[in-house]
Amino acid sequence: MRAALPKILIATFGSLGDLYPFVALGQALQREGFAVVVATSETYRDLITEEGLGFVAIHPDIEEATERLGMDLGEIARRMSADDGFLFERLIFPYLHEAYGQLYAASDGAVAVVAHSIAFAAHAAAEKRGLPLFVVTLSPLMLYSAYDPPLGARAPFVAAPRRPLALAYNRALLRGFAWAAAIWAAPLRKFRREVGLPRRGGFDLFAGAAPGVKTIALHSKLLAPPRPDHSPDILIAGQIFYDRGPPPGEGEARALEEFLASGPPPVVFTLGSFVAQGGGDYYRACMAAASGLGLRAVVLAHGDDVARLREGAPAGAFVAAYVPHAELFPRARLVVHHGGIGTSAQALRAGKPQLVTPFLGDQSDNAARLVRLGLARTFRGRAISAEKLARELRILLETPDYAHRAREAAGAIAKEDGAAVAARGIGEVVRGM
Numbered sequence: 001m002r003a004a005l006p007k008i009l010i011a012t013f014g015s016l017g018d019l020y021p022f023v024a025l026g027q028a029l030q031r032e033g034f035a036v037v038v039a040t041s042e043t044y045r046d047l048i049t050e051e052g053l054g055f056v057a058i059h060p061d062i063e064e065a066t067e068r069l070g071m072d073l074g075e076i077a078r079r080m081s082a083d084d085g086f087l088f089e090r091l092i093f094p095y096l097h098e099a100y101g102q103l104y105a106a107s108d109g110a111v112a113v114v115a116h117s118i119a120f121a122a123h124a125a126a127e128k129r130g131l132p133l134f135v136v137t138l139s140p141l142m143l144y145s146a147y148d149p150p151l152g153a154r155a156p157f158v159a160a161p162r163r164p165l166a167l168a169y170n171r172a173l174l175r176g177f178a179w180a181a182a183i184w185a186a187p188l189r190k191f192r193r194e195v196g197l198p199r200r201g202g203f204d205l206f207a208g209a210a211p212g213v214k215t216i217a218l219h220s221k222l223l224a225p226p227r228p229d230h231s232p233d234i235l236i237a238g239q240i241f242y243d244r245g246p247p248p249g250e251g252e253a254r255a256l257e258e259f260l261a262s263g264p265p266p267v268v269f270t271l272g273s274f275v276a277q278g279g280g281d282y283y284r285a286c287m288a289a290a291s292g293l294g295l296r297a298v299v300l301a302h303g304d305d306v307a308r309l310r311e312g313a314p315a316g317a318f319v320a321a322y323v324p325h326a327e328l329f330p331r332a333r334l335v336v337h338h339g340g341i342g343t344s345a346q347a348l349r350a351g352k353p354q355l356v357t358p359f360l361g362d363q364s365d366n367a368a369r370l371v372r373l374g375l376a377r378t379f380r381g382r383a384i385s386a387e388k389l390a391r392e393l394r395i396l397l398e399t400p401d402y403a404h405r406a407r408e409a410a411g412a413i414a415k416e417d418g419a420a421v422a423a424r425g426i427g428e429v430v431r432g433m
Helices: 016-031 042-050 062-069 073-082 086-106 120-129 164-184 186-194 250-261 280-292 303-311 325-331 341-350 363-372 386-398 400-413 418-431
Strands: 007-011 035-040 054-057 110-116 133-137 214-217 234-236 267-270 297-300 317-320 334-337 354-356 376-378
Touching: 007 016, 007 086, 007 120, 016 035, 016 042, 016 110, 016 133, 016 341, 016 418, 035 042, 035 086, 042 054, 042 062, 054 086, 062 073, 073 086, 086 120, 086 186, 110 120, 110 418, 120 133, 120 186, 133 418, 164 186, 214 418, 234 418, 250 297, 250 317, 267 280, 267 325, 280 297, 280 303, 280 317, 280 386, 303 317, 325 341, 334 341, 334 386, 341 354, 341 363, 341 400, 354 363, 354 386, 363 376, 376 386
Parallel strands: 007 035, 007 110, 035 054, 110 133, 133 214, 214 234, 267 297, 267 334, 297 317, 334 354, 354 376
Antiparallel strands: none
């Protein structure tokens, strides 16, 4: 009889942008000869099983969390945008013990655990069982480096330190953040103590800083190349381009194709799967800006908003729900988006200039890195107006350097296959133990 394949447990939490890279990584691990089980919200069960991966439900479930908070996803997105601590204090820390119990059980018989950087309960389950832990970061924000500090942040880092004094300053500021994190993450420290794990402080509580933990960065080296102060346990594997959400219906796909074929390439506006919740005013400003400049537009809105946005849409605008970015972006003139790492990468691969309007989390950092590449412009999403959008769009369209640099970046990022590189790296470590 054929021996059972060695099992790897993957744990993730969040929106589709936090799920898709792990689906691609899970499939790559299967090709490396592992049996993969993905632990995440019940909401994603069908998507994961349809992709041929094992599934186990863990808390918090998205629907359960919205009911407990008395908020829809749009309100949660707005609260996260206004309060950096909301995600952790209201959506992660309250479920640590429950998720830990589920993940400890799910990791039975596993040879390794692969976990999102904020899946703290999975980190703890792996540590408790003595299993190899691979912490996955999806954006450069979580790779703490004095040479390449968080960009677009409120903290006054020196963005491109060249002198020893600037590096020393950034190191001191990072140590200050580590100290503040140790205080702020008191519920996480308490949880670790209650499940019998050793004390950790500062960034050791988070992604990749703890001794012996392997960190895998699933983002492009264009955005954050290796730095001299990165741990040898960090592997920057490269970008993942998984983009297999539910396709538009046959009628919708035909209407979009007819629109795209009927005129010049449009500007594509999207806020991803999470920030799009309740984004009606944002999208109306986008359509007004495009119309005022005589540009055609494709607006990818949340499904609940599509009908309302179509009612007042100008003649040159097409409003739809999800359309695979890999299919649409290459046919765009430029892309306007929220700065999610997956959307940013798809626009990079399509070779299109970008206008990035970040709202929360890592989005400001991603935006600043795209600006640094010379192919994007940015302003805060909460400062949206048709006038500001039109001004920025005009600059992007009238300055050829943006398009030239976007095409150069596309050639570089097209060579990356983060899922395959990461899966090989995990396999080498596990088989070598």
